[in-house]
Every structure is written in structure tokens, then in C-alpha cells.
Amino acid sequence: xxxxxxxxxxxxxxxxxxxxxxxxxxxxxxxxxxxxxxxxxxxxxxxxxxxxxxxxxxxxxxxxxxxxxxxxxxxxxxxxxxxxxxxxxxxxxxxxxxxxxxxxxxxxxxxxxxxxxxxxxxxxxxxxxxxxxxxxxxxxxxxxxxxxxxxxxxxxxxxxxxxxxxxxxxxxxxxxxxxxxxxxxxxxxxxxxxxxxxxxxxxxxxxxxxxxxxxxxxxxxxxxxxxxxxxxxxxxxxxxxxxxxxxxxxxxxxxxxxxxxxxxxxxxxxxxxxxxxxxxxxxxxxxxxxxxxxxxxxxxxxxxxxxxxxxxxxxxxxxxxxxxxxxxxxxxxxxxxxxxxxxxxxxxxxxxxxxxxxxxxxxxxxxxxxxxxxxxxxxxxxxxxxxxxxxxxxxxxxxxxxxxxxxxxxxxxxxxxxxxxxxxxxxxxxxxxxxxxxxxxxxxxxxxxxxxxxxxxxxxxxxxxxxxxxxxxxxxxxxxxxxxxxxxxxxxxxxxxxxxxxxxxxxxxxxxxxxxxxxxxxxxxxxxxxxxxxxxxxxxxxxxxxxxxxxxxxxxxxxxxxxxxxxxxxxxxxxxxxxxxxxxxxxxxxxxxxxxxxxxxxxxxxxxxxxxxxxxxxxxxxxxxxxxxxxxxxxxxxxxxxxxxxxxxx
Numbered sequence: 274x275x276x277x278x279x280x281x282x283x284x285x286x287x288x289x290x291x292x293x294x295x296x297x298x299x300x301x302x303x304x305x306x307x308x309x310x311x312x313x314x315x316x317x318x319x320x321x322x323x324x325x326x327x328x329x330x331x332x333x334x335x336x337x338x339x340x341x342x343x344x345x346x347x348x349x350x351x352x353x354x355x356x357x358x359x360x361x362x363x364x365x366x367x368x369x370x371x372x373x374x375x376x377x378x379x380x381x382x383x384x385x386x387x388x389x390x391x392x393x394x395x396x397x398x399x400x401x402x403x404x405x406x407x408x409x410x411x412x413x414x415x416x417x418x419x420x421x422x423x424x425x426x427x428x429x430x431x432x433x434x435x436x437x438x439x440x441x442x443x444x445x446x447x448x449x450x451x452x453x454x455x456x457x458x459x460x461x462x463x464x465x466x467x468x469x470x471x472x473x474x475x476x477x478x479x480x481x482x483x484x485x486x487x488x489x490x491x492x493x494x495x496x497x498x499x500x501x502x503x504x505x506x507x508x509x510x511x512x513x514x515x516x517x518x519x520x521x522x523x524x525x526x527x528x529x530x531x532x533x534x535x536x537x538x539x540x541x542x543x544x545x546x547x548x549x550x551x552x553x554x555x556x557x558x559x560x561x562x563x564x565x566x567x568x569x570x571x572x573x574x575x576x577x578x579x580x581x582x583x584x585x586x587x588x589x590x591x592x593x594x595x596x597x598x599x600x601x602x603x604x605x606x607x608x609x610x611x612x613x614x615x616x617x618x619x620x621x622x623x624x625x626x627x628x629x630x631x632x633x634x635x636x637x638x639x640x641x642x643x644x645x646x647x648x649x650x651x652x653x654x655x656x657x658x659x660x661x662x663x664x665x666x667x668x669x670x671x672x673x674x675x676x677x678x679x680x681x682x683x684x685x686x687x688x689x690x691x692x693x694x695x696x697x698x699x700x701x702x703x704x705x706x707x708x709x710x711x712x713x714x715x716x717x718x719x720x721x722x723x724x725x726x727x728x729x730x731x732x733x734x735x736x737x738x739x740x741x742x743x744x745x746x747x748x749x750x751x752x753x754x755x756x757x758x759x760x761x762x763x764x765x766x767x768x769x770x771x772x773x774x775x776x777x778x779x780x781x782x783x784x785x786x787x788x789x790x791x792x793x794x795x796x797x798x799x800x801x802x803x804x805x806x807x808x809x810x811x812x813x814x815x816x817x818x819x820x821x822x823x824x825x826x827x828x829x830x831x832x833x834x835x836x837x838x839x840x841x842x843x844x845x846x847x848x849x850x851x852x853x854x855x856x857x858x859x860x861x862x863x864x865x866x867x868x869x870x871x872x873x874x875x876x877x878x879x880x881x882x883x884x885x886x887x888x889x890x891x892x893x894x895x896x897x898x899x900x901x902x903x904x905x906x907x908x909x910x911x912x913x914x915x916x917x918x919x920x921x922x923x
Contacts, residue, residue, distance in 0.1 A: 282707035283677050284684065290659075294704040296571040299335055306331055314706050314715060315785050322721040322743060325350065329358065329563060329719060329746060336566040336601075339372055340364025340532060347744070353773060354758075354766060356744035358535060359559055365530040366539050366558040367438035370599040371398055377578065378604045380427045381627055384504060385474045385610035385619070392427050397434075397599075399526060404435035406524035411498055413465060415440025415531055416538065420464035422448050422455055422482075422489060424473045424609040425587055428502045428516060430596050432468050437539060437558070440531040441466075444541040447586035448473050448480075450882060452488045454904030458543045461553050462753050463495035469512050472505030476611040479505050486512040504609075535559030541753055542590055542693045545881045545905050552760065553753035556696050560746035564697040565597035571718060573631055573660055573687065574704040577602030583633030583662070584612055584620065589883040590693045591633065591664065603630075612638055621649040628657040635665035635884055636688075637821075639672050644820065648679040655681050662687045662702065665884055667789050667807035670711030671815060688713045690777065690789055694765070697747045699739060699775065700787040712786035720745055724781045729769050736780050736803065738793060741773040748773070778805045795888040797826040799833050804867055806888060809837065812862040818842055818851055823878050824869065825892040827921060836895070836921065837869035840878060847874035873920055879911040891915050 291297060300311045303320065307327060311317045321328040326346040333342055343361025350356055371394075373379070379394040392400070413419070419436040423429040423445065433443045444462055446455055448470055459467075469486035472479055483501075490499045490512055499513030539558035543551035569575040581598045585591035586609070598605050606627055612620050612634075624632055642649075649655065661676060661684050668688045676686050687702020690713060699722050700713035708714060716722040721743035723731045752761050768774040778790040790796070790805020797804040806824050813822045820840040826833040839855070841847060852872050859867050879887050882905065890900045894915045903909040 280709070282709055283673055284682075284686065284708040286685065286705055286707070291705045294574050295576065296574065296703065296705060299331070299571055302335055303328075303331060314703055318716065318718055318785070321718040325719060325743060332563055332567050332719070333359075336563075336570060338364065338562065338566070339369050350744060353744045353748070353771060354762065356748070358744070358746045360535065362535040362559060363532040364535065364559055364562070365438060365440070365532050366562055367401070367434040367528070368530040369562055370434060370597065371401060371528065372600065373577070373602045374398060378580070379599060380430055380605050380607060381580075382427050382607040382609075383623055384424065384426070384608075385477065385614050387474045388504060390427055397427075397431065398528070400431045400520060401434045401438065402524050402526050402528045403520050403522045404431055405438045405528055407519045407522040408435055408439055408441070408466070410522070411466065413439050413441050415533060416442060417466075418442045418444055418462050418464040418541070419466045419468070420459045420462070420493075421445040421468040421587065422450065422486065423468055423470050423502060423587055424448060424504055425585060425592060425607050426502075426504060426609060427607065429468075429587055430605070430607075432502075433596065436466075438528050438530050440533050440537060442538045442541060442555075445587040445592070446543075447588040447882060448482045448485075449475070449586070449907070450588060451904045452485055452492065454902070455489050456492045457902065457904065458551050458553070459489070459493055461550070462541050464493065465495060465497045467493060467496050467499045467513070468502055469499065470502050470504050471507045471511075474505070474610050476614045479507075481505070481507055483507065483510070483512055533558065536750055538750055540593055540696065542593070542696060544693060545883075545885070545887075550902065551905070552764065554693060555750045555753050556747065557750045560748065561593070561696055562597070562600065564695075564745070564747035565594060566600055567718060568594075568697060568701060569598055569601050569603070572698075572701040572703055573662065574685070575601050575603050575631065579603040579630040580606055580627055580657070581631045581633070582606035582608070582624065582629045584608060584635065584638065585633075586883065590696050593696055595633070613641070617642060617645055617647045618649075618652060621653045621655070624655060624658060625653045630657050631660040631662065632658055633662040633664075636663050636668040636672065637666055637884055639663060639668065639676065640814065640821070643672060643675045643679070650680055658684065660685045660687060660702065660704070662689055664689045666886070667791060667810070669807070669811040669814070671811070673708065673710040690787075692775075694749060694775070695745075695747045699741065700789075709782075709784055709786060712782055712784065712788055714786055716785070716787065722787075724779055725769060725772075729772075733781050734783060736778060736790060736805065738768070739775045739777040739779045739787075740769060741775065778803065792888070795825075797824065797833065797835055799826065799835055799866060804835070808863055809835075809859060809867055809869075812858050813837065813839065813855060816854065816858060818845055818854070821878055823886050823888060823891060825888055825895060827871075827892075827895055829870075834870035835867070836871045836873070838873050838875045838878070838891070838915065840876065841874060847872065871920060873918060875911070875914040877908060877911040877914070879909065880907050881905055882907050895921060
């Protein structure tokens with residue numbers, strides 16, 4: 274079933290934007306290399322998946338990767354699990370991110386209205402040189418893990434670049450994680466060095482995390498040293514060596530970059546952990562670098578000198594994605610704190626003050642802006658802004674309209690989706706394609722993405738499973754500690770042998786775009802009909818009475834019934850009139866099968882630390898099953914509203 278949307282594009286790039294786009298220059302380079310003519314994006318896309326060796330080799334050259342490419346691009350290309358990219362290559366990730374020098378801004382940082390800092394490319398290089406020298410003195414070797422529980426601040430980027438310049442493996446979370454959640458992650462990856470902060474700011478408040486930091490330090494027997502990075506300036510007993518001491522390490526200003534294999538581990542990221550201990554997803558340095566360069570320059574049209582912002586914490590893969598913009602000579606705009614303190618203007622003030630060219634956020638943030646009737650275009654210039662990226666959850670078609678009406682008309686609205694598993698995207702924006710309401714503009718170059726039905730057959734304009742049928746460089750290297758690779762295989766390749774199964778319920782459109790309906794494991798199945806949760810959220814949350822919602826399938830009478838939980842506007846109670854309005858909206862906008870059997874009011878929707886709603890955890894609570902890792906949730910107490918509801922026994 275397709276979405277009911279206008280088939281006219283909301284935005285079409287003009288000739289100047291198309292001609293100036295990095296992807297247009299890349300297309301001309303691809304024509305020279307291939308001897309073919311590419312008239313449109315979809316011609317280039319087809320070549321990129323039919324000739325992956327030529328495509329990824331050109332990405333390396335076009336983006337100017339520093340390192341030795343070697344003669345071999347792809348081995349075992351017919352076997353996704355065994356495929357190896359650039360097996361003879363040698364490179365260093367940090368060297369590529371630190372290639373640009375000069376007085377121009379590399380990093381700018383705001384912590385709400387409390388702290389502001391900036392580093393030029395020269396200052397960034399100098400600080401990384403000092404910290405790398407200190408880490409060498411500590412005895413860090415390639416492959417050692419460096420862990421951080423830090424805000425999204427310049428010191429975090431400096432520490433990551435210093436660690437990866439040595440070939441150490443970087444892993445991070447944000448300081449709002451509880452002690453057990455951090456130990457569930459870092460306890461598996463056994464870091465030698467830990468970086469913590471003294472505190473952070475959120476919603477105008479100072480949160481002191483020194484006691485938590487000491488508990489984390491004491492819970493990691495693998496540690497050789499701990500460093501405390503100041504943000505809040507609290508003072509008192511420190512959890513480790515002072516950051517200022519590390520920065521004062523004598524050095525000659527040079528960085529001795531370790532050139533390592535393409536598959537050398539770079540990052541360890543973690544699954545949300547709501548169904549058990551988090552998986553330790555280990556990513557390869559070359560794959561992350563190539564994929565991010567491709568996404569930034571070709572899909573997001575990031576040029577040298579651009580200023581790129583993404584609202585993220587260091588516990589979400591978008592942080593890793595954001596800092597890679599340094600490799601394109603762009604500046605990373607960092608922010609830590611609430612996006613609504615002191616009010617909903619704060620991020621747009623930042624955007625205007627620093628002339629952002631790309632503004633990245635979550636679909637939920639755009640929902641909140643629209644619900645609050647905020648219109649940044651009426652209050653801000655946004656003169657340099659040319660791309661707005663949305664991810665984290667499904668962006669409803671109506672929110673596309675909101676962006677063009679209330680934020681900016683001449684804007685590439687890129688609804689992007691991929692995830693922690695690939696630290697990048699399967700579907701993205703494209704500066705030379707039109708934007709249609711409710712659709713991601715395109716499948717990523719070099720990503721052989723298809724939609725499979727239940728029998729593993731590719732389909733178009735039908736809902737199904739998002740899969741990738743050919744190897745790509747940013748496939749994870751492994752799960753840390755998964756010695757025989759069985760967990761890795763089970764996570765991605767067990768459903769469709771030899772094919773990456775990502776777990777998103779989607780539809781490929783005739784435009785070549787993608788509509789996402791939600792996670793496959795959260796898909797509803799009443800009477801055997803699959804329903805994506807995003808279809809219901811889209812229409813329910815248009816109602817003025819509904820702030821947000823969460824829907825699950827409850828096992829009932831040898832079938833599944835749809836149960837909808839709603840957070841209502843302040844002061845409202847869920848009565849029969851509101852229930853009927855919700856049911857009528859769903860019946861008219863979707864189908865009778867989408868209409869919930871039960872609608873219940875709650876005060877709060879439970880979420881992960883990165884803001885994603887946790888349908889599976891709520892489903893477990895409703896069915897009396899334990900939730901495996903409450904520490905992965907930002908607000909675990911919210912689950913109690915769903916437990917033992919008498920209405921669900923009827």
C-alpha cells in the first residue's frame with residue numbers, strides 16, 4: 274500500500290545548484306573513467322553497483338584519500354561475508370581528517386548558553402599532536418582501545434584523532450549514560466585509557482557526573498589511566514589526570530601517523546541493548562573514511578569551507594559521521610545540551626551566528642518544532658543553509674511540507690537512514706534530485722539496496738524488507754568478542770543467505786526513492802497483514818490533541834491486536850470523543866486494519882539515549898517479559914505506565 278501523497282516534487286534543484294554540486298563533477302570524472310555517459314543520478318547509481326571496483330576506486334581518487342591504495346580493490350566480491358576491500362592499502366584515518374591546515378575554523382562548540390569554544394585547523398592539529406605524544410608515552414599501541422564518556426565537545430574530537438593517529442580503537446558514550454550501561458559496553462571492549470568529564474549542562478542545569486565517572490573507572494580493570502576533561506568547571510576531587518596536563522605534553526608539533534591496513538579497526542559502536550547486552554559493532558578505518566567522504570561530498574554536497582551541524586551526542590553514530598566532515602575541509606559545528614533551552618530558537622540562533630550550510634537533526638525535533646508552531650524562516654536569516662538532514666526515526670510527509678513552509682523553501686531536505694550497524698546510510702539525499710514528500714531521495718551510491726518480499730524476491734512499489742545484495746566498504750569488520758562470527762552472521766545474513774538484511778520495513782518508489790515504515794521487528798501483523806508503525810504515527814500525530822504516540826501488537830486470542838498509547842496535549846484526558854477522533858483519523862487516512870483495538874493514555878513515551886522510541890521494550894512489558902537492559906533507556910521509569918494495565922486484559 275502506497276502513501277497518499279502528491280506526486281509533484283516539493284523542491285527541485287536549480288541549474289546553478291546542479292552545476293556546482295560535487296556529485297556533478299564526480300559524474301564527469303566517472304564518464305571519463307568508464308567511457309559511458311551519465312545523464313542522471315540513476316545512471317550513475319546503476320554504474321556504481323554494477324562496477325563497484327571502478328566506483329570505489331574513483332571515490333578514493335576523487336576525494337583525495339591520503340594513503341597507498343594498492344592494486345587490489347575487491348576480493349571475494351561474490352560473497353558479502355568474506356568480501357575484502359583494498360586489501361593492500363595502507364592509510365591512517367586521523368591523517369585524512371587532519372589534512373587541512375590554516376587559521377579557518379575547524380570546530381566550533383556551544384554548551385547551551387554556558388560555554389563557547391572554537392578551534393582553527395592549525396589549533397586542532399597542535400592539540401592532537403600534544404595528546405598523541407602523551408598517549409605514545411603512555412604506551413598505547415595499534416589496536417588498543419580508548420574509551421570516552423564525554424559531551425559533544427572539541428576535546429572529544431581531539432582525543433579521538435590523537436588515539437586513531439596511533440592506530441588505537443575509539444569507543445564512546447555520552448555522560449548521561451548510567452554506570453551499568455557504560456560498563457555493559459566498555460566492559461566488553463576492555464579499554465586501556467578512559468576519558469571522562471566533570472559534568473555537563475542540560476536544560477539550564479549543571480549535572481555533576483564525577484561520582485559516576487569514578488564508578489566507571491573503578492569498574493574497568495583493563496584501564497591503565499583515566500583523564501578528566503573539564504566542561505562544567507566544578508573543581509574538587511578529580512577522577513583522573515587533568516586534560517590540561519595532557520595538552521602540555523612536550524612535542525615537536527608533528528604527528529607520526531601510523532599507516533595501517535584498510536580493515537584496521539577504527540571505531541566500536543554499540544547496539545541499543547534493549548534486548549540484551551549491547552553488540553560491540555567494530556568498524557574498519559578505510560571503510561568508514563571512504564563511505565563518509567562519499568556521503569558528505571556526493572550526497573550532502575559538502576565543500577571545503579562549509580559549516581556542518583548535526584544535533585547528536587557521542588553515544589550516537591551521527592557523532593562519528595559529523596566529525597568526518599573535517600576530511601572534506603569543512604568545519605564541524607558541535608552542540609551539547611537541550612535543543613529547547615532556553616527556547617526553541619537556540620539551534621537556529623547558532624545556525625545564523627555561524628552560517629551553517631548543513632543542519633542535521635532528528636525527525637522528532639522537527640515534530641516538536643511543528644507542534645510548537647515555531648517558524649525559523651520568520652525569525653532567522655538562514656542565508657547559507659542549503660541542506661537539512663533528518664534521521665533517527667521516520668519523517669512523516671507532512672513534516673516535509675512543514676520544513677519548506679516554516680524553515681526554508683530553497684533547501685535539499687534529505688531524509689537519511691542507515692544506522693550504527695554501518696555507521697553510515699543506505700538511503701540519503703542528493704543535491705541534483707527533486708524532493709518528494711515522505712521519500713528519501715535515493716539509494717546511496719555503491720549500495721546495492723533492494724526491497725525483498727517475504728520470499729526473498731525484489732519488488733518495487735510494494736512494502737518489504739530493506740536488503741543490500743552486494744558488498745560495501747563500511748560493512749562492520751566484526752562484533753568485538755564474537756570469535757567465530759556467529760553473532761555477526763545471525764544479525765545480518767541469517768534471514769536471506771548471502772544478502773544483508775537490515776531490518777527496516779520499506780517501499781522503493783518509482784522515483785527511485787525510499788519510503789520507510791519503521792523497524793521490521795516492530796511491524797504490526799494483525800490478521801497476517803504487515804503494518805509499519807510509522808503509518809499510524811504519521812496520522813495520529815497530526816491531531817492537535819496528540820503530542821506523540823507509540824503502537825505495538827499485543828498477542829490476543831491466537832492473533833495480534835493493535836494497541837496505541839498516546840501522550841495528549843497538556844490538560845487533556847483521553848475520553849470517548851478523543852478515542853473516536855483518533856480511530857476515525859486512522860480509518861480514513863490508512864485502512865480499517867490499522868485502527869487500534871485499544872487506545873490508552875500515558876504521560877511519557879520511553880526512549881533510548883539517542884531519542885528513538887522503544888516499541889519492543891513496551892511490547893515486552895505488556896506481555897510480562899523482562900526488559901533486558903533498562904540502562905539503555907533515557908527514561909526507563911516510563912515503562913511502568915505500560916505494566917499490568919487492566920484495559921489490556923479485556
